[in-house]
Amino acid sequence: MDTQRSSPAMTARKVLETEADALRLLSDHLPADFEPAVQLILATKGRVIVSGIGKSGHIGNKIAATLASTGTPSFFVHASEASHGDLGMITEADIVLLISNSGETQELGDVLAHSKRFSIPLIAISSRAGSTLMKAADCKLLLPPAPEACPMGLAPTTSTTLTLALGDALAVALMEARDFKAEHFRTFHPGGKLGAQLSTVSQLMHGADALPLVDTATAMEDVLIEMTSKGFGTAGVLRDGALVGIVSDGDLRRNMARLMQSSAGDVATMNPVTVPPDMLAAQALAVMNERKITTLFVVEDGRPLGILHLHDLLRAGVA
Known part of the structure; x- marks a missing residue:
């Protein structure tokens, strides 16, 4: 059987176009709870605790780092480690941000239960509106339906890009709401070229x-x-x-x-x-x-x- 494969460049363009289309879709259909999520975070006296597993965990780690460096105290708690003692890092003064594309990730169960037990506000990012996670969330950041860039539709690609972009949007919206300026930014970025450029x-x-x-x-x-x-x-x-x-x-x-x-x-x-x-x-x-x-x-x-x-x-x- 004669099969014709795309060149690497053609594949790359197709992936980028697929993800770019998804980002435009997200921009046109920003989650209805986006602004309430921003207000909820602004009102908290604690930190934003981000958690996820697998690729969602990697993205969550970056979101937490971006929030922390732009004026919103935040850190990442690994979902599996949370079940073995790290739940103690999450206090009643905090907000929990859970990430799961399916909304049914079992490893998030203990973090979800902990947030409900102690009435800790919960923000969820997921692609499934009717999932267990989204039903439990106080603020539901629903990702729009968009195909994964993986040819089999299995590897998290488009979904992780959307989650990352939504996290950036959340961080920047919070920056503006807090009137976060360059001099504040330098406090969290003293090293390297960025720190030098932010010197006075x-x-x-x-x-x-x-x-x-x-x-x-x-x-x-x-x-x-x-x-x-x-x-x-x-x-x-x-x-x-x-x-x-x-x-x-x-x-x-x-x-x-x-x-x-x-x-x-x-x-x-x-x-x-x-x-x-x-x-x-x-x-x-x-x-x-x-x-x-x-x-x-x-x-x-x-x-x-x-x-x-x-x-x-x-x-x-x-x-």
């Missing part, structure tokens, strides 16, 4: 002792000494303690003919670009790139607090 200017800048500063009346001979000694290739120009200008290498070249007969105020570029100390380092880098400059004075209420160099951002891993 004040965390990376050189402080007051390193600042190259002169007065508007300072002779350029002394300005050059200050620029050289501090090593930033620039000097901030002050008037009554406020930063009103900067002298850069470019300013020196533009005023070379009369440089040594001038004062800092004569040579400086006035009203320079500055940044506040609480600006994200990544935003400061964007300012540098846009203005094609390598240093920024950090200013608050008109007064210089520090200086930030492009190399500081590179060393921290922001770029």
Whole structure:
């Protein structure tokens, strides 16, 4: 018998199209209990306890991690381990989120019974509205009917993608409801490139002792000494303690003919670009790139607090 198989690329496209169609279906048919589930979680004083088994367990682990990192205290409890003592991790102040595509997963039985025994609110994610799990749930997050991408229709593929996406939607909705900002996000992501990008200017800048500063009346001979000694290739120009200008290498070249007969105020570029100390380092880098400059004075209420160099951002891993 002559059988014709699809190429790997054709198979990949078919899988992606199947799952993409399912995601659009989920978007068009968001579970009716989605908003009540968000409100239920916002009202809880405890944590969101996520549980599942098999592929649903792997997805649940990721959902719990995403919730925890975006301002909603959460952790994953393995359904089988729960039956051997880990039920003690679930308190009456918590909410339980159970995941089962069929809604009949036996291993979830003890967690389900525990939640009912202690009146712990229950949110369920499942594809079967009439299942045991969905009947028991306070909030029912029903996945729309969509075929698995597996050619036999058996391996959890589309269903796990939908569950993961619904978990992301839940986490982001909670983020917005809590007004969760970048500075909060950094608290839970201090490491790696993401942590660096979420650093603030004040965390990376050189402080007051390193600042190259002169007065508007300072002779350029002394300005050059200050620029050289501090090593930033620039000097901030002050008037009554406020930063009103900067002298850069470019300013020196533009005023070379009369440089040594001038004062800092004569040579400086006035009203320079500055940044506040609480600006994200990544935003400061964007300012540098846009203005094609390598240093920024950090200013608050008109007064210089520090200086930030492009190399500081590179060393921290922001770029």
